[in-house]
Amino acid sequence: MDYTKLFSSRTKYMKASEIRELLKLAEGKDVISFAGGLPDPQTFPVDEMAEISSYVIEKYGAQALQYAPTAGVTLFRRTLASWLENQGVAVNSDDMILVTTGSQQGLDLTSRVLLDKGDIVITEKPTYLAAINAFKPAEPRFIGIEIDDDGMKTDELEKTLKTMDKQDLSRIKFVYTIPTSQNPGGVTMSMERRKHLLELADQYDLLIVEDDPYSHFVFEPIEFQPLKTLDKNGRVLYLGTFSKILAPGLRVGFMLGNKDLVSMMELAKQAMDLHSATLSQYVALEAIKRGVVDKTIEKARSIYKVKRDAMLEALDRYFTGLGRWTHPVGGMFIFVYLNKDVDTKPLMYKALEKGVAYVPGGSFFVDGTGKNTLRLNFSYPSIEQIKEGIKRLGEFFSSI
Numbered sequence: 001m002d003y004t005k006l007f008s009s010r011t012k013y014m015k016a017s018e019i020r021e022l023l024k025l026a027e028g029k030d031v032i033s034f035a036g037g038l039p040d041p042q043t044f045p046v047d048e049m050a051e052i053s054s055y056v057i058e059k060y061g062a063q064a065l066q067y068a069p070t071a072g073v074t075l076f077r078r079t080l081a082s083w084l085e086n087q088g089v090a091v092n093s094d095d096m097i098l099v100t101t102g103s104q105q106g107l108d109l110t111s112r113v114l115l116d117k118g119d120i121v122i123t124e125k126p127t128y129l130a131a132i133n134a135f136k137p138a139e140p141r142f143i144g145i146e147i148d149d150d151g152m153k154t155d156e157l158e159k160t161l162k163t164m165d166k167q168d169l170s171r172i173k174f175v176y177t178i179p180t181s182q183n184p185g186g187v188t189m190s191m192e193r194r195k196h197l198l199e200l201a202d203q204y205d206l207l208i209v210e211d212d213p214y215s216h217f218v219f220e221p222i223e224f225q226p227l228k229t230l231d232k233n234g235r236v237l238y239l240g241t242f243s244k245i246l247a248p249g250l251r252v253g254f255m256l257g258n259k260d261l262v263s264m265m266e267l268a269k270q271a272m273d274l275h276s277a278t279l280s281q282y283v284a285l286e287a288i289k290r291g292v293v294d295k296t297i298e299k300a301r302s303i304y305k306v307k308r309d310a311m312l313e314a315l316d317r318y319f320t321g322l323g324r325w326t327h328p329v330g331g332m333f334i335f336v337y338l339n340k341d342v343d344t345k346p347l348m349y350k351a352l353e354k355g356v357a358y359v360p361g362g363s364f365f366v367d368g369t370g371k372n373t374l375r376l377n378f379s380y381p382s383i384e385q386i387k388e389g390i391k392r393l394g395e396f397f398s399s400i
């Protein structure tokens with residue numbers, strides 16, 4: 001049977017993630033991979049999670065194995081709200097938390113609930129590939145705003161908004177941003193620009209979707225606050241995840257925002273999966289209560305700082321003259337801009353033959369630019385792999 005005739009029109013916008021495809025190609029081979037965004041397994045609190053899992057089954061029994069409300073286990077949501085406030089994230093009286101199956105589901109829900117064909121999404125340039133893939137099936141128009149070491153250039157955003165006609169302004173559904181330790185750019189938005197972005201949101205009646213997986217891993221003493229905390233007018237929808245701060249296998253994420261908005265996300269989620277895994281929520285709840293989440297963050301932060309430093313040192317040694325790269329204050333990624341006018345996508349297969357994998361940067365740009373860029377992950381490989389892998393990459397790009 002020809003199944004293709006049955007596929008809906010939106011499936012043409014469903015593309016395999018280049019990152020996932022690269023991981024498949026590298027699997028089982030002698031390849032040093034900078035391609036994924038995987039946490040270092042040594043950060044996983046394996047012993048504590050084993051004890052917690054057993055305790056959850058014994059203490060909560062059938063509750064932990066039963067269906068749960070779509071919004072999430074009530075006790076977990078209350079505990080999460082208190083923990084977020086202790087982390088400096090504002091949770092207001094008119095806010096609601098919706099537990100999601102990873103923060104990726106939050107991106108999908110945002111697309112399903114907010115976007116119609118032809119609507120406008122404003123993103124950073126570059127931005128998170130999986131967010132682009134989540135939004136694309138709705139057939140929006142993308143507007144990319146350049147970034148620099150201080151994050152999104154909000155002055156460029158202001159100029160863009162000023163030149164748009166009323167009809168286009170009315171079609172803007174949200175500004176999507178990863179303001180802290182951005183993926184893939186590795187940059188962090190300054191406080192001045194955060195405040196400016198919120199001023200523009202007030203002036204032009206915009207919603208901001210703040211994706212925040214990496215703010216727990218800031219290595220330098222810089223001043224920053226979540227946009228959600230700075231926002232006074234309910235303009236920020238905040239997405240978070242336990243994938244980086246506890247374990248990605250739990251698939252626990254969440255959305256935090258005004259209940260009028262998030263309750264509609266809840267309705268959409270009902271049709272998707274009824275609710276996220278009850279057992280995972282109880283495990284995450286207990287991990288918060290026991291301080292395991294905080295300990296995992298502290299451990300990961302110290303490990304990732306050493307690995308970031310090792311990659312920056314290796315880039316200075318083996319990439320000088322080949323291009324420029326970001327110097328992230330946190331997160332998991334460094335973004336490289338090559339001097340040569342080359343397309344890193346076809347070159348990645350040749351790099352694999354040299355025993356090293358990276359993610360081509362072009363896919364992170366909504367306007368088709370950025371072909372001479374690449375993203376490097378430093379959280380997963382070992383220090384030795386970082387040094388050897390960057391050496392191999394430097395030699396590879398020097399030879400083309």
